[in-house]
Amino acid sequence: MTLMAERPTMSSTEPPSFEDLLNDLDRLDVLDGYKAEIIRGNIVMSPWSQGYYLDVMDLVCDQLRPHLPEGHRITYGPFLYVFPGAERAYGPDIQVVDRQASRTTSNRLDGEALSFVAELTSSATRDDDLTDKVETYAKAGVPVYLILDMQEEKATVLWEPSAEGYQARCSKPFGEKLDIPAPFNCALDTTGFHRPAQD
Template sequence: MTVMAERPTMSGTESQSFEELLDALDDLDVPDGFKAEIIRGNIVVSPWSKAYYLDVMELVCEQLRPHLPEEHRISYGPFLFVFPHAERAYGPDIHVARRSASRTGDNHLDGEALSFVAELTSPSTRDDDLTDKVEVYGRAGVPVYLVLDMQEEQATVLWTPSAKGYDSRITRPFGEKLPVPAPFDCLLDTTGFKAP
């Protein structure tokens, strides 16, 4: 039996270029139930979400689907979006992107195609979801970033992307409705987002 740390980081990657990290990530044999991202010059392997997170991801997708911008799709799952300007590659829990972004044979999707990203925090990813990803998604111009803080049981929506991340934000506890701004302009009902 192999025991894996909650959030292992591939050592020795700090001096590699972003392109070399992407190549190494492509060659990495990630165990089932884990995802790999490039964060702060390292390849970071994290476990996928707890089982009940699937219900939360589906609730978000169901509520946003009628409000998607034209020619966009919503999905959750293991897709890697790259942000070369920031030398990051993230696999967001939920994403809305232009349909044309997936019409490629490459397994690295363009982060600039995103119009919405949602991350469901876990003890191993929470810090990056609340700091590094806020800055990178905002600087890349992703219009809306939703952080579902599963530990604090609250939802934060960020919008108005800027060089610092985002200039606008609203936080509500799970169980309340959260306004999701343009290009979606809808209310997200967070009832049912708590752990069972």
């Protein structure tokens, strides 16, 4: 389920600026169990992930941590990365970022400081994870974008970012190893990424 935050009625027909949307996002009282991002000129709220996604995020972080670029950290959590050129602001599920980017009191972190992002798709976010975010991360120069398609149980890594998008990609079904390119140069074992049996 995706909710669009209502904006105040404006007397002009001009859409709100990206800065206005960021300010609205700062003031937004996000519903419990939701996160908010700016996608295609809208504030979009989507529900937090299912419980087993946490195990998958831990597995990714544990495997990549020994291969991080110097001065970078890997984490997951509700951090907002801003891409002013694309007028987007995302909260990636997993991120590897230069530690300098977090040395601020602002809640708006620099998207260009990212060296890796991973998104775990849900029915609410899948379309944006596979389209809008691919374009934005590539144009911002994020070296590696990992899409964990939780509905199709498939991992796709994209790299070699450019203004036209990512120039290289590789996909593997969950359960296989996927090579994560430079600056990581390691294999990600996707064993354990499958959806568990229903409760």
